[in-house]
Amino acid sequence: MCACDGYAHFMLKEICEQPEAFRQTLQGRIEEGKVIFKELNWTKELVGQWNKIYIVACGTAYHSGLIGKPMLEEFLGIPVMVEIASEFQCRDPLVDKKTLAVFVSQSGETSDTLGALRVAKNKGATILSIINAEGSTIAREADYNIYLGAGPEIAVASTKAYTTMQIMQYLLSIYLAQVKGTIPAQKSEDILTALMQLPEKAQQIIDRKEAYTAIPEIKNAEDVFFVGRLMDYFIALEGALKLKETSYIHAEGWGAGEIKHGTLAIVTEETPVIAIAIQKIIYEKTLNLVKELVAKGIFVLAVVEEDDTEMEKWASKVFYIPQIENIVSPVLAVIPLQLMAYYTAVARGNNVDQPRNLTKAVIGE
Numbered sequence: 001m002c003a004c005d006g007y008a009h010f011m012l013k014e015i016c017e018q019p020e021a022f023r024q025t026l027q028g029r030i031e032e033g034k035v036i037f038k039e040l041n042w043t044k045e046l047v048g049q050w051n052k053i054y055i056v057a058c059g060t061a062y063h064s065g066l067i068g069k070p071m072l073e074e075f076l077g078i079p080v081m082v083e084i085a086s087e088f089q090c091r092d093p094l095v096d097k098k099t100l101a102v103f104v105s106q107s108g109e110t111s112d113t114l115g116a117l118r119v120a121k122n123k124g125a126t127i128l129s130i131i132n133a134e135g136s137t138i139a140r141e142a143d144y145n146i147y148l149g150a151g152p153e154i155a156v157a158s159t160k161a162y163t164t165m166q167i168m169q170y171l172l173s174i175y176l177a178q179v180k181g182t183i184p185a186q187k188s189e190d191i192l193t194a195l196m197q198l199p200e201k202a203q204q205i206i207d208r209k210e211a212y213t214a215i216p217e218i219k220n221a222e223d224v225f226f227v228g229r230l231m232d233y234f235i236a237l238e239g240a241l242k243l244k245e246t247s248y249i250h251a252e253g254w255g256a257g258e259i260k261h262g263t264l265a266i267v268t269e270e271t272p273v274i275a276i277a278i279q280k281i282i283y284e285k286t287l288n289l290v291k292e293l294v295a296k297g298i299f300v301l302a303v304v305e306e307d308d309t310e311m312e313k314w315a316s317k318v319f320y321i322p323q324i325e326n327i328v329s330p331v332l333a334v335i336p337l338q339l340m341a342y343y344t345a346v347a348r349g350n351n352v353d354q355p356r357n358l359t360k361a362v363i364g365e
Contacts (some may be wrong), residue, residue, distance in 0.1 A: 108136025
């Protein structure tokens with residue numbers, strides 16, 4: 001038992017802290033049905049001059065940027081690129097004075113993200129950071145900063161920082177669209193109402209955390225594939241990252257439609273597949289893939305909403321999340337995958353908080 005307020009590991013403590021972290025991230029950000037960023041106070045003229053947005057980050061923070069991309073494109077009507085910081089800084093990106101460049105980092109000290117920020121700044125882009133650590137190097141060099149307020153995150157495998165980064169992507173997307181005047185009022189209201197429901201609904205998942213104790217088919221596997229479409233695919237990527245960095249099981253996230261283009265050749269009865277099937281507009285397509293995999297004798301674990309009665313007819317095991325406005329569901333859908341990764345790593349006897357070969361910057365928190 002570590003000194004983690006009664007929790008066996010910091011990772012479990014930080015997973016369980018997510019409802020309160022959500023409250024802190026949302027506090028003071030929503031007033032009278034509007035998103036408020038007093039630290040930005042941007043004008044319509046400023047936002048209107050940007051003809052593209054880059055979101056740049058590493059690892060888990062990069063996955064949070066993927067959540068922001070479709071919303072920003074839909075709400076603002078401009079292209080949004082999400083790039084890995086280590087790649088961004090090694091090329092000549094199409095960044096100029098009409099670019100908003102958003103850099104996401106838990107610590108604000110991530111060296112690759114800082115290097116990418118300097119590239120964008122030298123090209124004249126407006127620099128916005130989304131970080132958890134006040135006074136960090138990235139905070140000092142950015143033009144504007146938004147702080148997550150999630151509190152210190154000690155475990156190397158990010159949990160509460162990731163989900164609060166997701167929440168900030170929603171808030172930022174709506175804020176920019178409000179300023180620009182390009183989001184329907186009902187759309188904004190529906191999302192903001194759902195965001196305020198997140199702490200309670202996340203707590204419902206965490207209260208059932210024992211349900212995620214080590215699953216033999218996952219714990220004993222050498223390879224695990226995560227699949228999903230649209231935002232479910234982005235959660236598949238994060239779920240695979242959590243499992244590989246804590247349990248040391250080879251795990252990959254794939255677009256559910258892409259798995260047939262090569263990957264299916266290495267999926268056998270010894271290869272579990274975890275399907276995220278939350279997004280309603282593509283649910284049937286993901287369900288059809290699950291049916292195909294099950295017909296091949298493959299163990300399939302699915303993450304679905306609690307009203308889903310169809311998936312349990314096919315999947316070997318099903319994890320449920322509470323119902324919520326569909327666009328916000330990724331914040332909840334990742335929590336079962338965090339818990340599964342944690343309990344799998346514990347069952348395999350790994351150092352959960354400090355996985356081999358990995359380090360984490362927590363400077364300034």
